[in-house]
Every structure is written in C-alpha cells, then in structure tokens.
Amino acid sequence: MVVLSSAYTAKSNSFSITNLLGDVNGKAATYSANLPRKNRARAAQQRIKANARERGRVHTIGAAFEALRKSVPVSGECKLTKLSVLRIAAAYIETLVACLEASRIEEQEEEAEAKEMEKPEDLSRVARASPNHLPSGATAVIRFNHCSQKLMKRIQRECRGSAFHPS
Structure with missing residues (x-):
C-alpha cells in the first residue's frame, strides 16, 4: 500500500x-x-468555467424536476426523490394516454351507433356478435381503470408514508 x-x-x-x-x-x-505559470493559470480558469457549467446544469435539472413534480397528481407534502418523480410521471402519462384512447374509442362508437340508427338494423350482424366479446370502448375503459389503479399504487409506494392526497 x-x-x-x-x-x-x-x-x-x-x-x-x-x-x-x-x-x-x-x-x-x-x-x-x-x-509553468501559464499552464497552471489556464488549467485553473478551465476548472472554474467547468465548475460553473456543472452548477448551471445541476440547477437546470433541479428546476426541471421541480416543474415535473408540480405536474404529477401528488400533494406538495409528499417528499419525492427525482427517481420517484420520474416513476410517477411515467405512470401518470400512461394513465392519460389510456384515458385519451378510451375517449377516442367511445367517440368512434357513438358515431357508429348514430350511423346505424339511420340505417335499418342488420340482424345478421347482431346474430354474429359474440356474447363474451366486450366492445372496444369497454376494453379501453378497463385499461384506463387498470392504469389509474397502477398510478395510485405507484404514488402511494413513492410517497413512503408521507401524507398522501392526490391533487
């Protein structure tokens, strides 16, 4: 040694x-x-500039995480790590996408129903429909509910016993 x-x-x-x-x-x-004095001075200046850039980068990342934390449905009382913020944000985005998908499918089904009401009913189509098959809108709503539950569990897990109040 x-x-x-x-x-x-x-x-x-x-x-x-x-x-x-x-x-x-x-x-x-x-x-x-x-x-040599010149090299030492240059190295010191480069280090000072690099340190300033790093401080700025760290500050920018911290501000971005704070903005993201304010965008997720968690109370301000719940203290979150940066990793927790990312995990919750990912689950929240997944839930929002599922909500949009369910809404889009519901609108398409409503448009299709409106068009079908204008036409005489096609009994052969009704007879072919499987009784166990859920309409795509119901499947989308089930997926949204699953994503919502997953989000709530993620928030509870990440808050680690802090006061939990979804916004």
Missing part, C-alpha cells in the same frame, strides 16, 4: 508528492514537477 502526501509551494512554483511509506530502501521518495 502506498500512502502519498502532496504539497504545493507557491514561491518555487513546484508541486511535490511524497511517498510517506518510503521506497523499497525505506527512504521517503519525493517527486517534483515544475508547472
């Missing part, structure tokens, strides 16, 4: 690393490197 100690001396513009356990002969080994 090697234990290193480092020191920077501003006066001599040198940086030294010392192996505290010593070399094979038991003597402390010191390695020095003189860094």
Whole structure:
C-alpha cells in the first residue's frame, strides 16, 4: 500500500508528492514537477468555467424536476426523490394516454351507433356478435381503470408514508 502526501509551494512554483511509506530502501521518495505559470493559470480558469457549467446544469435539472413534480397528481407534502418523480410521471402519462384512447374509442362508437340508427338494423350482424366479446370502448375503459389503479399504487409506494392526497 502506498500512502502519498502532496504539497504545493507557491514561491518555487513546484508541486511535490511524497511517498510517506518510503521506497523499497525505506527512504521517503519525493517527486517534483515544475508547472509553468501559464499552464497552471489556464488549467485553473478551465476548472472554474467547468465548475460553473456543472452548477448551471445541476440547477437546470433541479428546476426541471421541480416543474415535473408540480405536474404529477401528488400533494406538495409528499417528499419525492427525482427517481420517484420520474416513476410517477411515467405512470401518470400512461394513465392519460389510456384515458385519451378510451375517449377516442367511445367517440368512434357513438358515431357508429348514430350511423346505424339511420340505417335499418342488420340482424345478421347482431346474430354474429359474440356474447363474451366486450366492445372496444369497454376494453379501453378497463385499461384506463387498470392504469389509474397502477398510478395510485405507484404514488402511494413513492410517497413512503408521507401524507398522501392526490391533487
């Protein structure tokens, strides 16, 4: 195991690393490197700029997660991690898509029923209909209900015992 100690001396513009356990002969080994002043200054400026960019990136991501958290149906009292926000948002989006699909199918069925009322009833079509077959609108509503229940379970799980009040 090697234990290193480092020191920077501003006066001599040198940086030294010392192996505290010593070399094979038991003597402390010191390695020095003189860094040109321009390179040190440039490296320091680059690091400052990189740190500023990273702080800005982290701030932007934090603000985006906060906006997303406000968009999901969870009370402000429930403290969520970023991962929890993503999981709830995904379940919420799935539920909204199922709701839109159920609504679209319901509208299509209503339009079809309106057209059928204008025509004489086709008894052969009614006879062919399977009694166990659900209309596509009912299937869509069942899917929406399933997605809604899944969303509620996800919210309860992610809130971890916090006050749970869907918005």
